[in-house]
Amino acid sequence: MPGAVVPTVRIQAEDFDVAAEIARLTKGRADIGAVVTFSGLCRDEAGRLSALELEHYPGMAEAEIARIAGEATERWPLQGLTVIHRHGKVRPGENIVLVVAASAHRQAAFEAANFLMDYLKSRAPFWKKEHHGDGSEGGWVDAKESDDKAASRWRQAASKRK
16 A cells, blocks of 8 residues: 555665665565665766765754655555665765665556655755865765756656646
């Protein structure tokens, strides 16, 4: 039943284990036919970046991500949903974000994961600062127009359903 799933949302400094998170979500479940995961990693930007520093407003970030995760459970018939986002300094090659969407069927899991990632890239209350390989501190990373455009399709789809 859509909306009955209570999403797991965590914001943490510690790394996470993708396989362990999938196992946690699916353990003992025979009703899940599809699990879609997205894990985002920190890039080195062609050797220029030594770390990406992510800041958030504790409490507000969790509540806002929980709100949008709840929206995903209303839009799609999910059996489980986990969203993890790291904060603090993240080095190239390390995990930043994880979305795990579980459903009886693949399409709902794919769409829910895509919806959440579009939201996390464009609207989640995180601020990113670059740290360069030469030791200098870079600036705050601006939002990308392409991320906003990707997220806009979900707003358009919601307005068409009304």
